[in-house]
Amino acid sequence: MKTEGTLLLRRSEVEQLLTLPECIDAVEEAFRMQGEGKVPPAGILGVKAPGGGLHIKAALLPHDRTYLVAKLNTNFPRNRTAVALPTIQGLILLCDGENGSPLAVLDSIDITIKRTAAASAVAAKYLARPNSSTAAICGCGQQAAAQLRALCAVLPLRKIYVFDLDQAAAQNFAIKLSNELELEIEPVRDLGPALQHSAVFVTCTTATEFFVRKEEVVPGTFIAAVGADDTHKQEIDPALMASAKVVADSLEQSCTIGDTHHAIAQGLMRKEDVYAELSEIVAGRKQGRSSDDEIIVFDSTGVAIEDAVAAVAVYEKAARARSGARFDFAA
Numbered sequence: 001m002k003t004e005g006t007l008l009l010r011r012s013e014v015e016q017l018l019t020l021p022e023c024i025d026a027v028e029e030a031f032r033m034q035g036e037g038k039v040p041p042a043g044i045l046g047v048k049a050p051g052g053g054l055h056i057k058a059a060l061l062p063h064d065r066t067y068l069v070a071k072l073n074t075n076f077p078r079n080r081t082a083v084a085l086p087t088i089q090g091l092i093l094l095c096d097g098e099n100g101s102p103l104a105v106l107d108s109i110d111i112t113i114k115r116t117a118a119a120s121a122v123a124a125k126y127l128a129r130p131n132s133s134t135a136a137i138c139g140c141g142q143q144a145a146a147q148l149r150a151l152c153a154v155l156p157l158r159k160i161y162v163f164d165l166d167q168a169a170a171q172n173f174a175i176k177l178s179n180e181l182e183l184e185i186e187p188v189r190d191l192g193p194a195l196q197h198s199a200v201f202v203t204c205t206t207a208t209e210f211f212v213r214k215e216e217v218v219p220g221t222f223i224a225a226v227g228a229d230d231t232h233k234q235e236i237d238p239a240l241m242a243s244a245k246v247v248a249d250s251l252e253q254s255c256t257i258g259d260t261h262h263a264i265a266q267g268l269m270r271k272e273d274v275y276a277e278l279s280e281i282v283a284g285r286k287q288g289r290s291s292d293d294e295i296i297v298f299d300s301t302g303v304a305i306e307d308a309v310a311a312v313a314v315y316e317k318a319a320r321a322r323s324g325a326r327f328d329f330a331a
Contacts (some may be wrong), residue, residue: 001063003101003328004018004326005326005327005328005329006102006103006104006326006327006329007095007103007104007105007315007318007319007324007325007326008104008105008324008325008326008327009104009105009106009314009318009323009324011106011107011109013318013323013324014106014107014110014111014314015110017313017314017317017318017321017323018110018111018310018313018314018317019113020063020114020117020118020146020149020150020153021153022063022122022313023114023115023117023118023310023313024118024121024122024150024153024154026118026309026312026313027115027118027119027122027232027306027309027310028041028118028122028125028282029121029309030061030305030306030308030309031122031278031279031282031283031305032279032282032283034076034279034283034305035277035279035280035281035282035283035284035285036283038062038330039059039060039061039062039305040216041233042055042057042058042059042108042250042303042304042305043056043057043058043059043254043304044056044058044304045058045233049076049221051076051077051078051265052074052075052076052077052079052191053074053075053076054072054073054074054098055072055073055074056070056071056072056073057070057071057302057303057304057307058071058133059303059305060072061097061305061308061309061312062097065096065098066097066098066125067094067095067096067097067103067308067312068094068095068096068097068100069092069093069094069095069304069306069307069311069312070092070093070095070306071090071091071092071093071108071111071112071304071311072090072091072092072093073088073089073090073108073109073112074089074090075087075088075121076089077206084322086109088109088112089109090107090108090109090112091106091107091108092104092105092106092107092108092111092307092311093105094106094311094312095313101291101316102329103281104311104314104315104318104324105278106311106314106315108307111307111310111311111314112302112307113142113143113146114142114146114310115302115306115307115309115310116146116147116226116300116302116306117143117146117147117149117150118150118290118306118310119249119278119298119300119302119303119306120147120150120151120202120224120226120298121150121151121153122154122156122282123222123224123247123249123278123298123300123304124151124154124155124200124222124224125154125155126278126281126282126289127222127247127288127296127298128155128199128200128222128289128296129199129220129222129289130155130293131137131156132155132156132157132199132200133155133156133157133158133159133199133224134157134158134159134160134161134197134198134199134200135148135151135155135157135159135160135161135198135199135200135201136160136161136162136188136189136191136194136195136197136198136200136201136202137160137161137163137201137202137204138162138164138201138202138203138204138205138211138212138235139163139164139203139204139205139206139227140163140164140166140169140170140172140173141169142161143184143204143218143226144162144173144202144204145173145176145177147202147204147224147226148160148177148202148228149177149181149274150202151202152181152183156185157183157200158184158269159183159184159186159187160177160183160184160185160186160187161185161186161187161194161197161198161211162174162185162186162187162188162244163188163189163191163194163196164187167187167189170187170188171187173185173187174186180195184224186190191211191216192213192216193241194276195212195216195217195218195221196216197220198221199220199221199222200221200222200223200224201217201221201222201224202223202224202226203223203224203225203226203227203235203236204227204228204239205235206227206233207227207233207234207235208232208233208234210234210235210236210237210259210262211235212225212235212236212237212240213237213240214237214239214240216244217240219293219294219295220292220293220294220295221295221296222289222295222296222298223236223244223295223296223297223298224298224300225258225259225297225298225299225300226300228258228259228299228301229257229301229302230257230260231256233257234259234262235259236259236262236297238259238262238263238265238266238269239263239268240295240297241259241260241262241263241268241269241297241299242263242268242273243295244270244294244295244296244297245275245294245295245296245297246260246269246273246274246275246296246297246299247262247274247275247276247277247278247281247296247297247298247299248274248276248277248278248298248299248301249277249278249298249299249300249302249303249306250277250301250303251271251274251277252326253301253302253303254274254299254301255271257301258299258300258301259297259299260274260299268312270282271321274299278298315325
């Protein structure tokens with residue numbers, strides 16, 4: 001059987017091929033398929049190295065065509081200052097699920113950014129109050145911009161508060177995104193008052209100690225906790241996790257590396273206290289928001305099925321357009 005070779009796609013090509021609305025739709029459908037039991041469990045592998053490590057997430061995606069997809073990301077926090085390289089670098093390998101042939105190798109960064117934001121948007125669609133018009137975002141990097149763009153696709157947002165330890169980053173974020181999205185965006189120096197005026201709150205930081213305190217969160221708030229994707233990271237008060245309705249992207253991951261795991265470690269929660277996985281809600285197996293007063297936390301640790309559906313969307317679009325270069329690894 002002769003193949004065309006493996007498709008190679010640069011980050012700039014991936015960015016052009018995958019729009020955020022397309023990614024939101026793909027991620028929602030992936031969670032629905034998972035909730036209906038149509039997607040098998042993902043595989044995860046982590047390898048530590050001096051100063052960083054490699055993390056692999058792999059999934060089988062039943063589609064019109066079946067795909068095997070693996071994302072390999074390295075994370076070296078000292079890179080920017082030590083060697084002028086990004087903290088996170090990575091690739092996605094997409095294979096034919098029937099015969100294993102390597103169909104594509106893609107840069108992973110744009111997909112990771114967009115699928116993470118897409119997951120928050122899907123969660124907000126089902127868990128935030130539908131009329132939510134105010135939001136606060138903590139952390140003003142690339143992920144924050146994607147989060148805001150994604151939330152605007154599912155909620156009628158009008159006023160946004162943004163906070164970052166780097167005040168210049170918050171100012172620049174406000175200027176750029178307010179013009180792009182035609183929103184009122186206010187940089188703030190104190191997160192507490194902003195939280196009390198926000199229906200939606202997104203945390204996308206590298207914090208290792210919680211900064212969202214239970215007493216500062218008002219009834220009805222939806223929180224997308226995005227930053228805690230490793231055991232040492234933490235953003236949300238364990239007491240808040242214990243008192244809120246918690247929805248996880250992956251129950252196992254949230255109880256191992258997410259903000260949920262810190263509440264469990266302190267004896268404030270059990271694994272059984274997590275209300276649902278997002279897939280169960282999207283598939284209609286469990287109710288989402290049941291009242292306007294519920295505080296709901298989406299513990300987002302990042303799951304392989306999100307990477308898989310986004311990568312497949314990019315690959316199929318590129319294949320139709322016959323874009324990208326091809327390389328025969330077996331030649």
